[in-house]
Amino acid sequence: MPVITIGATPVHVDGEGFLTDYDEWDEDxxxxxxxxIGIELTDAHWKAIRFLRAxxxxxxxxxxxxxxxxxxxxxxxxxxxxxxGKPAKKMAYVAGLPKPHGCV
Amino acid sequence: xxxxxxxxxxxxxxxxxxxxxxxxxxxxxxxxxxxRDDAAVYQPGLLFIPFGGYHREQLVKPRRRYVPAxxxxxxxxxxxxDAVTNTVLLADxxxxxxxxxxxxxxxxxxPDQTPGMLGRLWxxxxxxxxxxxxxxxxxxxxxxxxxxxxxxxxxxxxxxxxVAPLEFTFLVEAYLRRRGLRDRTExxxxxxxxxxxxxxxxxxxxxxxxxxxxxxxxxxxxxERIDNQRKALVSYxxxxxxFDLLVTVPLNMGEEFVAxxxxxxxxxxxxxDRHTLLSRKHDNIFAxxxxxxxxxxxxxxxxxxxxxxxxxxxxxxxxxRPMTGSFDGHANCFVESGDGKxxxxxxxxxxxxxxxxxxxxxxxxxxxxxxxxxxxxGKLAFRPTYWHxxxxxxxxxxxxxxxxxxxxxxxxxxE
Numbered sequence: 001m002p003v004i005t006i007g008a009t010p011v012h013v014d015g016e017g018f019l020t021d022y023d024e025w026d027e028d029x030x031x032x033x034x035x036x037i038g039i040e041l042t043d044a045h046w047k048a049i050r051f052l053r054a055x056x057x058x059x060x061x062x063x064x065x066x067x068x069x070x071x072x073x074x075x076x077x078x079x080x081x082x083x084x085g086k087p088a089k090k091m092a093y094v095a096g097l098p099k100p101h102g103c104v
Numbered sequence: 105x106x107x108x109x110x111x112x113x114x115x116x117x118x119x120x121x122x123x124x125x126x127x128x129x130x131x132x133x134x135x136x137x138x139x140r141d142d143a144a145v146y147q148p149g150l151l152f153i154p155f156g157g158y159h160r161e162q163l164v165k166p167r168r169r170y171v172p173a174x175x176x177x178x179x180x181x182x183x184x185x186d187a188v189t190n191t192v193l194l195a196d197x198x199x200x201x202x203x204x205x206x207x208x209x210x211x212x213x214x215p216d217q218t219p220g221m222l223g224r225l226w227x228x229x230x231x232x233x234x235x236x237x238x239x240x241x242x243x244x245x246x247x248x249x250x251x252x253x254x255x256x257x258x259x260x261x262x263x264x265x266x267v268a269p270l271e272f273t274f275l276v277e278a279y280l281r282r283r284g285l286r287d288r289t290e291x292x293x294x295x296x297x298x299x300x301x302x303x304x305x306x307x308x309x310x311x312x313x314x315x316x317x318x319x320x321x322x323x324x325x326x327x328e329r330i331d332n333q334r335k336a337l338v339s340y341x342x343x344x345x346x347f348d349l350l351v352t353v354p355l356n357m358g359e360e361f362v363a364x365x366x367x368x369x370x371x372x373x374x375x376x377d378r379h380t381l382l383s384r385k386h387d388n389i390f391a392x393x394x395x396x397x398x399x400x401x402x403x404x405x406x407x408x409x410x411x412x413x414x415x416x417x418x419x420x421x422x423x424x425r426p427m428t429g430s431f432d433g434h435a436n437c438f439v440e441s442g443d444g445k446x447x448x449x450x451x452x453x454x455x456x457x458x459x460x461x462x463x464x465x466x467x468x469x470x471x472x473x474x475x476x477x478x479x480x481x482g483k484l485a486f487r488p489t490y491w492h493x494x495x496x497x498x499x500x501x502x503x504x505x506x507x508x509x510x511x512x513x514x515x516x517x518x519e
Contacts, residue, residue: 077328
């Protein structure tokens with residue numbers, strides 16, 4: 001796995017830049033990852049990101065949009081506003097989690 | 105007397121009661137299976153109904169014919185599972201106790217979950233082919249169809265038989281050509297995925313087959329609602345796809361009793377260990393087939409391969425020994441591609457569908473990820489196999505675990 005430096009922090013990432021080590025993430029890093037894709041994090045963003053982080057520990061995989069919407073109570077429409085274009089992928093990227101695998 | 109209770113007499117549930125009745129001592133074990141009706145449907149056949157390929161009677165048989173002697177079949181609607189008292193309550197008030205519970209109630213389409221889907225266009229301009237009534241209604245609509253914009257659409261993943269919408273697209277394209285309507289019809293394939301399929305090598309192959317057939321693919325399209333006035337799918341990011349005829353795969357969900365019982369995730373699937381199918385919450389509940397949350401296809405082939413592992417495991421587990429079998433997520437699916445041809449894909453949790461031959465390296469007889477007539481005949485030949493070998497739980501000479509023999513990984517192309 002390649003190591004890149006974000007700000008002053010070296011982190012392990014996969015081929016598409018998703019963090020591969022859960023514990024290398026912190027909130028400062030999240031702000032920089034978000035900035036890299038043109039997002040400034042607000043409380044609404046943090047609510048989604050904190051849910052994703054906590055859910056990953058229990059489930060062992062990155063939550064889908066539908067899961068975030070039903071379990072964290074954030075409507076899917078709002079997730080598209082917060083993380084425009086590809087919200088599932090962008091949320092995972094900022095939260096330092098693996099890209100949600102397209103279910104099979 | 106120990107009691108094994110199986111909820112759902114579909115592909116997985118029927119296989120399990122047949123296999124376990126032969127394995128579990130009759131003087132020590134009662135086996136009961138519950139289903140809401142007595143109609144077993146050969147679901148892969150539904151795909152051919154819109155094109156006049158099968159009739160209803162060829163695909164539906166009484167469940168009780170496949171339930172062996174020594175197993176009680178109870179018909180009734182399941183109200184809920186009480187995992188504290190180990191009891192299942194039916195809607196008519198019947199209570200059935202269990203020592204071990206196997207949830208095999210599958211997944212079904214839920215058009216009610218997308219605003220506007222069940223509006224005035226439902227089954228006049230909007231159709232599904234995952235239900236018998238939907239497939240029959242679509243056959244009539246296709247007969248009347250005389251050109252325009254046809255949209256094949258998936259609401260969200262996961263869905264039962266994830267290749268079926270692609271197969272439908274290939275089949276309808278060939279059908280329109282045969283009827284001389286292809287020039288007058290625009291076909292759009294709208295998917296929530298970033299490509300034609302979930303896994304890269306198969307997605308590239310299937311995607312280029314859509315291109316060759318001049319089918320437009322609209323990717324990352326997550327539908328929010330259907331506008332009946334404008335006859336359009338509207339996505340969460342405000343894209344619109346208008347249609348004259350919409351063939352949709354509604355959201356797939358597990359049964360509502362799973363949610364009422366507190367046993368499900370956000371789509372009513374039961375979270376289980378992906379290698380043993382044992383519930384992550386209760387040590388006497390398993391969930392098999394489409395009803396669980398394992399990250400592989402929801403498909404009869406998965407039900408089959410996983411039940412082989414499950415029945416051996418269950419015998420060990422019920423005898424107080426550790427389970428030694430481990431399911432690898434093995435799935436294989438014939439993919440109809442139109443004009444009497446088809447492809448075959450074979451994969452598991454760790455290995456995506458690859459080109460090659462199956463089941464014998466270099467010989468086949470089936471070709472992986474390549475179109476052939478033989479694959480098409482293989483798909484058709486599976487129907488009698490299903491009724492005569494699979495459901496009764498008789499041995500089928502295919503390896504349970506996926507094998508790399510006969511597969512090869514294509515060289516990555518230079519960018």
